[in-house]
Amino acid sequence: MDRVELLPDLGNFLYTIVSFVIALSIIVTVHEYGHYIIGRWSGIKADVFSLGFGPTLVSRVDRHGTRWQIAALPFGGYVKFRGDANAASAKGDEAELAALTPEELRQTMHGAPLWARAATVVAGPVFNFILSIAVIAGLMLYTGTPTDKPVVGELYALPDGTGQLQTGDEILAVAGKSTPDYPSFNEALADAPEGAQLPLQVARDGQVLEIEGPQLFPPRLTGVAPKSASYAAGLVEGDVITAVDGNPIWTFEDLRQAVSSSKGKPLDLTVWHAATRTTSQMVLTPKRTDVPSVDGGFETRWMIGATGGFIFEPLTRPTGLGEALTGAVSQTWGIVTQSVSGLSNMILGNISSCNLQGAIGIAQGSAAAAKSGLENFIWFIALLSTAVGFLNLFPIPVLDGGHLMFYCYEAIAGKPPSDRIMNVLMSIGVALVFGLMLFGLSNDILCP
16 A cells, blocks of 8 residues: 555644544643642642653642652553552552551541541542533533524535525515424424425515525434444534435435335435535445433434534523533433433343444544534534543542442441442442453444
């Protein structure tokens, strides 16, 4: 193979690594800072705050005696508290701890009161959830909230044009059906006739006009999921699929039905690319995918991994701070509940275990999000931060949830588990975590 042919693959690989490192570094820094700051406020001193592992590249010691450092391997990080033997907060040398004064022992992770240790440990996942909520709320404040009435904020390009519809038009009716709000607007679109054009009634400059407009929910892609059939085929946001197997389609619902009825057979697509104003042919094979259902479970569908939307960007109004925070909390909680549902259904065998991704899949997801725009990359960071916080609460030794499990035992029994039991459980925890990582990596490589 010519060296020049390797350059695109090398560029994609570097882009994937850089995107992954940026996303992971932000999330890990917030997680570990949660441990650090709550520990400090609780009277527990930190010796090291490290972003990354391995040899130290840059470091400095602050006035509290904590060494802040950036290490050579940027795939994680840790806080080493006083009295810890390692980054996993294993208990340090007994002789050294016994030689400490009561005041010095109080400043260690293992000599602090139970409440201080528990607060320090739980702070990491909590800060991940706070990051997610802050990011989602920030995006909602930035993008605004669609107005109650369907008003055209910005029109997107279609191969046959957008008819007489203009920016600023308030859509009063679709094919004779009144659309005073978005619920009625969506109902009217579901019953809209086929074809490239739709009869619309709009309010424009104080007048009510009868015009011809485009299909308002066309087969235009508003997003492409990583590791999906659409992503593999090279489809991007803005592409319009005009025909499937030679049959013209007019709405995104037409595309969805064609994909669903394919049962996994290859589809011949005619695609209009908005970026170049050109048309191409491509073959795309839908993938069998497990997706959340409205009842909280999962259902299996044939999908190409693309989303659709209106032909226009809805006119927005400023989002209130309280509204943004409430919406962000709701979305973060939705991510957690879907994760719980997904894991339980995988364990029960209701959905494929291929839904669990490893480091390669997460890295590919971060790269795909970064390529699709800053807003999508920021949203991906919020999603991944919630996942990291949720995963760390699992009651597995070496994870934060495992430490909390030990503290619950201590609160009930009045004493911590013995060192021998702790060592055995920590070894089991390490094996479980590495096993889970290897399982995720095998899914990244072997799953179709």
